[in-house]
Amino acid sequence: MTEQFTADVLICGAGAAGLALAIDLARRGISFRLIEKMDGPFRGSRGKGIQPRTQEIFEDLGILDRVVAAGGIYPPVRRYRDDGSFTESDIAEHQDPTPAEPYHLPLMIPQFLTEKVMRERLLELGHTPQFGCELVGFEQDPSGVTARLAGKAEEEILRVRWLVGADGGRSFVRHALGIDFPGKTLGVRAIVADVILTGLTRDAWHRFNDGDMSRQIMFCPLAGTEMFQIQGPIPLDGDIDLSAKGLEAMVAERTRRDDIHIQSVSWSSAYTMNARLADRYRVGRVFLIGDAAHIHPPTGGQGFNTSVQDAYNLGWKLAAAANGADDKLLDSYEEERQPIAAAMLGLATRLLDAQKQGDMRRGREVRQLDIGYPSSSLALETLGRSGRLSAGDRAPDAPIRGAAGQPKRLFDLFRGPHWTLLGYEVQPGSVQPRAGLHIHTFGQSGDMVDAGGHLRDIYALSPGEWVLVRPDGYIGAIAAADDIAMLEGYFAQVGLGSADA
16 A cells, blocks of 8 residues: 655745755645745845855756846955055956856845745645645654644644754754754854945945954945845854944944944844864755854855755755656765765855954855866766866756757756756767757757857867766766767666657
8 A cells, every 4th residue: 555645845944045955846746745944934044155066056947047136246345454544355256157157256145035935936836835834843754754744723734745944043853853063162253234224325245344353343235125234253252232223332332433323223233153064964865055064154155045045955855756767876975965065065164264353355156156076976978078068067057959049058958957968979879868868969950059169169069979077067967979888877877767769
């Protein structure tokens, strides 16, 4: 007898990570419940930077243009000297977009606006978060998870195939699983507050006393709003007055100006910076994503982005497993994402140390375009092959043209929940179609044309090679013309099934 499940997946936590996973599952037709113990959406600006790699993900999820419209770009950083004079510089090293990397500037949008766009996209797909609903217990067995939910009505019992904890740094799911969360406290306590103020222009990120951890304070105009985000270190102990009056007194003391007035405070928080990484991302049928799996200092704008990318990695794998793929596919989530978070924590901590010295510069490493999974069990290529790109790398974009003459991009071909197979000067029909796989060929009789030679230059493929791009935009496999059997084995490994007749 087949067991009846209420849903395939229960997602605990409707922040950015939970919403990204919900959107991905919704567009794949996978049933889920998205719950959030808070009574309403988060209303703060905590994660305000959207890095280029996450912009690519948002393009695939159908929300990038809306995010750009709701936010903006970062203004220059204006560092004030004690005499009132100042210097200005860009927050990140400037580089122009390229055919391979269409997005190079970080976007700025307060987290509450990003999540609003994500909820609207989820609603288009027929789903909404359930606020005021808390996970209070769960048990798992070989076939599923039984979860107990408490909300405004009576307690509810839910039977699902998988549970995903996207419930933040104090994760109930992580604690219930007994997963260790080792790391360290970084010796910095800080405030963050979203305020309406007068006395500062909105054309710069104003920074006073850079490098002085007792007097440093920053005011960033929040794109898409009339607010500023105030940030600054505070003593490790003691109460902090986060009211408008209290913040105005701190501002006057640290800036030595009496013309900056706090009109109102929309949201504020005092927090201690930590860097911690969960020992495990999966226990049986339960997974951790986002801050439930890693917490970090905010320097470098990495955390929000890493959380969204956790969800983007896990979503297609849960969908494949729901549709019959081998359960071992789900092991690759921890295998791929845990090392990425470890590296991110190291980067954010180094940038914090640089900020303490008043010398923080964000280079290419914060853009997350070089993140890949070359050591993954899902990265496979023909033995002896040498090329510019390898299995596990991010699949670059490139301008191309359809056989009918219209301009396209590789990202147009990749967009959606499917796998994409690109053949370069291959024998037509040598790989048979199958559900969930889009096949495009370049060369004689191909449906795509490498009109400007960008595919050739960026991918550096040899005639007869095939490139298999995963649903999350990374190269899964690269196969030579005489190695089609390797591709067939890979298809079986990731649940793509057999060829259609």
